[in-house]
Amino acid sequence: MRSVMFVLVLLLMQLFTFGLGRSLQWLLAPWIGIRRRRWLMIIAFVITNSLIAGLVLQLGHAVFRWTALWMVLLLFVMYAALATFLLYLLLRRFMPQKPMSHGLRLFAPLFVAGLFALALYNAYTPVVRHAEITINKKLDKPLRIGMASDMHIGSLFGAKQLDELAAIMNREKVDIILLPGDLMDDNVNAYRAENMQPSLAKLRAPLGVYATLGNHDLFRNEQEIRKEVRKAGIRVLTNESLVVDKRLLVVGRNDDRDTKRPSTAQLLANQNTDLPVLLMDHRPTEVEIHSKLPVDVQVSGHVHNGQVAPANLIVRFLNRIHYGYEAIGNGHFFVTSGYGFWGVPLRLGSQSEVWIIDVKGK
Numbered sequence: 001m002r003s004v005m006f007v008l009v010l011l012l013m014q015l016f017t018f019g020l021g022r023s024l025q026w027l028l029a030p031w032i033g034i035r036r037r038r039w040l041m042i043i044a045f046v047i048t049n050s051l052i053a054g055l056v057l058q059l060g061h062a063v064f065r066w067t068a069l070w071m072v073l074l075l076f077v078m079y080a081a082l083a084t085f086l087l088y089l090l091l092r093r094f095m096p097q098k099p100m101s102h103g104l105r106l107f108a109p110l111f112v113a114g115l116f117a118l119a120l121y122n123a124y125t126p127v128v129r130h131a132e133i134t135i136n137k138k139l140d141k142p143l144r145i146g147m148a149s150d151m152h153i154g155s156l157f158g159a160k161q162l163d164e165l166a167a168i169m170n171r172e173k174v175d176i177i178l179l180p181g182d183l184m185d186d187n188v189n190a191y192r193a194e195n196m197q198p199s200l201a202k203l204r205a206p207l208g209v210y211a212t213l214g215n216h217d218l219f220r221n222e223q224e225i226r227k228e229v230r231k232a233g234i235r236v237l238t239n240e241s242l243v244v245d246k247r248l249l250v251v252g253r254n255d256d257r258d259t260k261r262p263s264t265a266q267l268l269a270n271q272n273t274d275l276p277v278l279l280m281d282h283r284p285t286e287v288e289i290h291s292k293l294p295v296d297v298q299v300s301g302h303v304h305n306g307q308v309a310p311a312n313l314i315v316r317f318l319n320r321i322h323y324g325y326e327a328i329g330n331g332h333f334f335v336t337s338g339y340g341f342w343g344v345p346l347r348l349g350s351q352s353e354v355w356i357i358d359v360k361g362k
Contacts, residue, residue, distance in 0.1 A: 010052065016074035017048040023081050027105055048074075061186060068343035072119070072308055073112075080111040115348065119308065122347035124161070126339060128168060131325055132358045133332045135296040137276050139361030140247060145278070146174030146205065147355040149301025150338030152216065154185030157340045159199040165339060165354065166202035172356050176207040176244070179234070180299045181214025181255055181282030182338070187221045188228050200232040207244055209234045212252035214282040214302060216342075237280065241271050249275045251295075255282040255302075264290055276359070284321050284335045291329035297359065298333045305337035309349030323350075 021041035029037065051070055054063035084104050091100050146169045151157065169177055184191060191197070203209045211234050217225045226236050235242070237252025239261050244250050249271055254261045264279065264286070273294035281290070284300040305323040306312030315322040321335045334357065337350040 013048055013052065013071065013074065014045075016071075016078055017044050019081060020044050020074055020077045023077050023108070027108060030105075065343055069346075072344060072346050075308065076112050076115045076119075079115060080108050083111050084108045116346070119346035119348045122351040123341050123345040124352065126164065126168070126352040126354055128172065129336075129353055129355045130358070131334070131355065132360070133297070133327070134360045134362065135276055135332065136330045136362055137274065137296060139276060139359065142361075143248070143276070143359040144173065144175045145297070145299075145355075145357040145359060146172060146177045147180070147299045147334065147336060147357060148177075148339040149180045149282070149299070149336045150182040150214065150304060150340055150342070151179070152182055152185040152338075152340040152342055153191050153196060153200070154187075155190040156345050157185070158190065158194055159196045161340065162196060162199035163202060166199070166204070168354050169203060169205065172354075174205050174356065176248070176250075176278075177203055177205045177209040178250075178278065178280050178299050179209070179211035180252075180280035180301055181212050182216045182301065182340075182342075183211055183214070183229055184217055184221070184225045185340075185342075186216050186219045188224050191228060197228065197232050200229070200234070203232075203234065207248070210242075210250055210252060210280065211236050212280040212282060213238065213254045213258075215255040215257045218255055218257040239267065241267050243272070243275065247275060249273065249277045250280075251277060252280045253282070256285070264293055264295065268293060268295075276361070284319055284333065287320050287326075287328060287331075287333045290333075291331045293331075295331045297357065298331060299355070299357075300333070300335045301338050303335065303337075304342060304347075305350035307337075307341060307347055307350055312349050 021044040024040045025037040047070065051063065051067040055067055084107060087107060088104060148165055211229055213222060229236050237250065239254050241249055241251045251267050253264060276296045277294055279290065279295045279298040281298055281300050283302045287298065290298055303315040303319060303322050306315045321333055323335050323337055325334050334355055336355055337353055339352055339354060341347060
């Protein structure tokens with residue numbers, strides 16, 4: 001399956017690179033000759049395939065970032081080309097050819113710039129989503145959960161964003177905070193270098209702050225990430241269950257990169273599941289299995305709602321719940337697009353977010 005996806009992405013990148021080359025040739029046609037226009041196409045393909053080679057050769061994290069940025073550029077240029085063509089079809093009956101061509105050559109790069117501006121805004125401007133649910137168990141009093149996933153703390157997402165997250169949780173007066181994975185962006189280098197611990201430590205709630213590890217937390221730096229998060233006062237649940245305040249059972253599972261992780265059923269064995277059960281599971285891949293277990297609320301992330309459209313259509317196809325909320329059986333399942341982002345600070349068709357979940361008992 002991964003090989004098929006890789007080949008598909010490879011072919012799409014070649015197609016989109018051709019589209020970038022043709023777009024640049026059209027855009028600069030009034031100012032450069034045919035020979036230089038050919039070089040534009042060659043340079044575009046050299047950049048694309050050099051980045052792909054860097055990925056295959058595993059030349060480092062920076063290559064992933066530059067490849068992600070280049071892929072977004074290719075995509076946004078294709079969006080701009082489509083918008084420009086549609087505008088051409090609309091204007092050709094009303095405007096003379098020469099002023100229309102000048103106008104379209106101005107419109108196309110401005111459209112690309114507008115997409116980047118919107119995507120940057122969506123990445124760094126979180127929205128707060130609210131949900132109210134009633135579980136099929138008794139609660140002494142209503143419970144307000146604050147949930148943020150996929151922070152990817154690193155060089156592009158740091159103390160300022162953590163301060164804002166803490167401010168949101170304080171403003172919403174949450175009872176408990178759940179952080180279901182991808183806390184760090186692969187390592188703790190930037191986190192330590194920029195002294196982000198005081199900002200992460202601002203996350204506080206009466207019933208505590210709990211986290212579990214996502215796939216990016218398990219890329220060879222698991223122990224360091226767990227250590228730093230715990231130093232900030234956050235309880236990391238590594239494939240374990242914990243009774244909180246004698247009235248909640250909070251369960252945290254590692255991402256499935258941990259091939260030895262127990263099943264959720266095993267984590268619930270010998271536990272008092274008459275209590276409301278809150279499950280943090282980074283990927284939403286087992287919601288149907290969990291709907292048959294005494295899980296009342298599951299919070300997940302990982303898929304970022306595609307992060308940049310049209311990837312949201314792909315993750316929709318691959319997941320029962322790719323984003324949002326669904327009640328299945330007696331369980332309530334939430335999948336967030338994430339508070340941070342992966343690779344590049346760009347979101348289109350998704351936005352940085354925090355979920356506030358108000359839970360009532362029967």
